Amino acid sequence: MTEFFRPTRRGLLAGGAAMLAMPSISYGQSDVVKIGHLTPRTGFLGPLGEFAVNAATLAAEQINAAGGINGRKVEMLFEDSVNPQTASAKAERYIQRDKVACIVGEINSASALAIGQVVQREKILFINTGANSDALRGSDCRRYMFHTESQNSMMVRTAGRAILEQGLVRGKKYYALTADYAFGHDLLRVAKRFLGENGATVAGEDLVPTELTDFSPFLLKLRQARPDVVICNLAGAQITNFLKQYSEYGLRFPIAGFGFDTALAWGAGTGNFLGTWPVVWHHLVDTPSAKAFTAAFRAKAGKPPENQGWSDYTAMRVIAQSMNELKSIDATKVVEHLEKGAKFDVLKPREGYFRARDHQLMMEMYAITALPADKVQNQFDIFSSSAAIPGPSESLEAIASTPEENVCNFPS
Structure with missing residues (x-):
């Protein structure tokens, strides 16, 4: 078991002490929590989709090693979202046929909007891990859609x-x-x-x-x-x-x-x-949980994770922690829990939380600058990074859109 899922005093890591104390169980097909993962695996966004899949797989393995979700094993379902029409159809199939507890993923903003429309109608949680459009947090916001990816x-x-x-x-x-x-x-x-x-x-x-x-x-x-x-x-x-x-x-x-x-x-x-x-994150972030994630991902994939991998991994951890704290996989209960300001270790210096008014994860980010060619030591460590932005004395909301810039009215 990795240090990601050791209990902390505040129960921040996936599952918390109660989950870790659970006895080992024998998983049967009826004892699983299905999570549907949708993201581009082909086309111009395909290279990012592979990082997302690898990271979500790693997170599921670690969650299961720590006791699962309420004693039930996480079973991941993976699909290539391809385009908005395909994303919508596959989201419906995940919910209606496969009975998933939630959906994670996406990178294309138009596809994320299509999935958001489906989950709003079906009242199933969707955590968008890669689509940046401010409109998804504004004019196109949905109550059952949350965002670990940063907005534009x-x-x-x-x-x-x-x-x-x-x-x-x-x-x-x-x-x-x-x-x-x-x-x-x-x-x-x-x-x-x-x-x-x-x-x-x-x-x-x-x-x-x-x-x-x-x-x-x-x-x-x-x-x-x-x-x-x-x-x-x-x-x-x-x-x-x-x-x-x-x-x-x-x-x-x-x-x-x-x-x-x-x-x-x-x-x-x-x-x-x-x-x-x-x-939104990079593999050189110097926190214990970031280092552990980077090491585990590198051992699994043969290369360090990048920011898309971070987002899908973080979304999975948010889901596991929330459902274990609630002792429920009910989507509406999870939505309410996140809207109340639950805090999460997001592999950065400060904990993150979802802003209730638009469901954007409030967190630090980084500006990176390319190193001169003579300073590059390997194919991955090719940039220098700013300190975390916003700074430690600033509100996490300092770089996010204001209510005046981006109005969200959740549909009923």
């Missing part, structure tokens, strides 16, 4: 603090490249608000098709526009391809990204990772 406002303000300090915002011209789907459109809206409020002006902007692999036309535009900074609002394999080709073209304009996953930098290859980016 948190991503923009985290990276924004760093590039403000680097002198890349005030009085500067930016060129934005944005993924042409729901996530990208929402991120661009939030990014333009931040940049405009802080004195930056637009040198150019383009929407980029999600399956595009050749960035030559856009790189030529950048060379001609000569911006002070390139703002990268891309997603998935787009980022990997863009960084590779940016280096090949020999462009030297500073890069800053407002949406990011570290696996995409690893995929770009040695020497191709550039700029400053926000992450």
Whole structure:
């Protein structure tokens, strides 16, 4: 049994003392708690989906080793969500045929919205682990949908603090490249608000098709526009391809990204990772639970986890801890429990909690900056990190959207 699930005085880790004290039991088919996992395993988001699956599998194994959920074994069901229509259909099948206790996952914002509509109708818990759109916490919020992934406002303000300090915002011209789907459109809206409020002006902007692999036309535009900074609002394999080709073209304009996953930098290859980016977590976070997760994931997958893996792992821990504390898998009871401000070890210096008004996990984040090539020691440790943001004296809500910026009215 790993140290993740040792009981603490406050019962923060999955299961708590009561679960760990349970006698060993013989699991039968009727003694399982089914959790449905949905996330892209193919397409431009596929590389992230594999980290999500590996992390959720690891979490389930550790939960079961610690006694399961209320003495019942966790059984994971995995499906490739592919697109919003498929995500909706598979979510319905999970609930109606497989009788899952909850659904975990997703990365695509449009697919997360589709799943959110299903779980709201069926009154089943869904924890979104990868979709960032502010709208999912605002105009499209659902009472049975929670978010361990950060919203776009948190991503923009985290990276924004760093590039403000680097002198890349005030009085500067930016060129934005944005993924042409729901996530990208929402991120661009939030990014333009931040940049405009802080004195930056637009040198150019383009929407980029999600399956595009050749960035030559856009790189030529950048060379001609000569911006002070390139703002990268891309997603998935787009980022990997863009960084590779940016280096090949020999462009030297500073890069800053407002949406990011570290696996995409690893995929770009040695020497191709550039700029400053926000992450919800990274494998170098120095807390006991973060180190233990990183070691366990590395032993299982042969590489460190990245932020998407962290999110799915954290969601599983939240579910197990909550259901064990409640001694119930009832979705409505779990929703109410989370809305009351239950605290969780989220593998960072401070505990996290879900904000009642929009179900966003309130937590610290990090701004990472690419190391110079001569400082890179291996293929994974390729960046330096800021201290946790917000700082220890700030509210965890300091980087999140305000009620005025993002209104959520949960449907009945």
